[in-house]
Amino acid sequence: MDDERTNQNASKLHGAGEQACAAAPGTPRMRDFVSDWSPLHEASIHGRLLSLKKLIEQGNDVNVLTADQVSPLHEACLGGHAACASVLLKHGAQVNGVTVDWHTPLFNTCISGSVACLNLLLEHGASLQPPCDLASPIHEAAKRGHVQCVELLASHGVNIDHNIKHLGTPLYVACENQQLNCAKKLLESGANVNSGKGLDSPLHTAARNCSVELVKLLMDFGADLWLKNAENKRPVELVPPGCPVGRLFLQREGPLSLMQLCRLCIRRCFGHQQHQKITGLLLPDELKHFLLHI
Template identity: 45%
Template sequence: MPEVPAGFTPDVSRKRSAEAGSSPERGPDRKRTCWGILTSQGSWADRSPLHEAASQGRLLGLRTLLDQGFYPNVVTIDHVTPLHEACLSGHVACVRALINAGANVNAATIDGVTPLFNCCSSGNAGCLELLLQSGARARAQHTHFPSALHEACKRGSSQCVEVLLAHGADPDAQLSHQGSPLYVSCLHQHTACSKILLHRGASANVGCGEESPLHAAVKLDSADLVSVLLDYGADVNLRDRSNKRPVDLAPSSGKTKKLLQAFEASPRTLCQLCRIQIRNSIGRSRLKQLSCLPLPPLLTNYLEHT
């Protein structure tokens, strides 16, 4: 690999995106938060010109460096690659150029963060699709590694959620510290993401530990989310670690309190019960094949919940 040009000053490498609305501070005492741990500037150093070009979306400069022999999988001390940077900044052209040059689409940092995860942090479905078409794994290799699907649900990127599920991501994948993707989506009040997950067969009752997605939605007094969850079979009688049902957690004067009380007073219709039972019997992996069945459109739409 060519030597770093004289006068090049390494900047700070990013493992993942900062929280929305935040911007990097400048100065010798700069620190970043990484999974709840403050990390000093020193451990983010060792950034190459290729990282810089990928991060800033300078396609011509990136191609020039690659043509000069720069290694596309060069890593920082924390194993951040230029592809991580391009995905985090959402530069599709740079992502394509790096992949064509042989960049590892499944490269992981020391924390297990992949380029796929960074795409979901930036909410760029174009970069995400490109990675998946190039062999990126939609499912995390280990349950303690960061999950791209959970990150997309946290950020509210419904396009990224749709793309990941279409490429085989598990809508019920559990992380010990976050729970299910649906639980994360409800926790951050992203109704669109929750609808996509449920439509793709995610269980309405798989949450985090003993707390269900319905518990999370009710505590936030999100009537839209509660309605969607109930429509897909959420159990109003599940109890959390404190032995409380969702209705017990609803704000006394909120919309969800009235909604749950009305639901308990009027059980699900036979139409709803049948749809829930049929979808459960068909199984999540075969739901996407409903449109291929020789059924009237009205019945197909009923089963697909559209």
């Protein structure tokens, strides 16, 4: 039973959506996926490096798959075991393998939050483009609060404004799950502060959740207080009664200061990866700190 629970926890999609994308071609869907759970999978998910090396030396295929197309590399990344992932990649593990739930090793790494695994996968050519919107690595990292994963993905050129219909943008997902540090990192990297889920902006969901720090952060990065969602409501109209966020909206009513407008204009000119670009400018530290919201 322990093995079965391990396999189920490691291999099934976290959240809704299996019906939204067609199954990968040629993948069995109805078999008992526990039946072909191999010793390589077992060693990988638990980080048993010596056992893994021995099994490979004995001729076991590093790309052996379960019926759900889960590879040992998927499991090593899900467990956050970089040493096991390194050995598997060294012996030819497929870095972009896709399960029937559209999970890649990169996606699983963003579940575990292992920066070491993420670096390894990127070094071995892992694709930043998800095979299906059901399993977007940047959204998963933002949802779970893995700031270093978000930063690394952004620095490698992932689309930080990737808008998925049922999720929204990574910034929206971070705000919806009240992941302040991830939201800050995305904004520092140049994420569009007003791009959310449909007509719902990140500020809408932050106001709805009565998150003072998130609302202040979004306002500092130029969030539009007057945007209306599908219900024709502005963010301030979604603030729960008695929530201190309401006072913030009252304080920020009216036009932005010239100083704030200039900062937002300069940051927009830099586009994505703003933090790195601004840091390299030949400007006084005080001015760079202002542009970087420090």
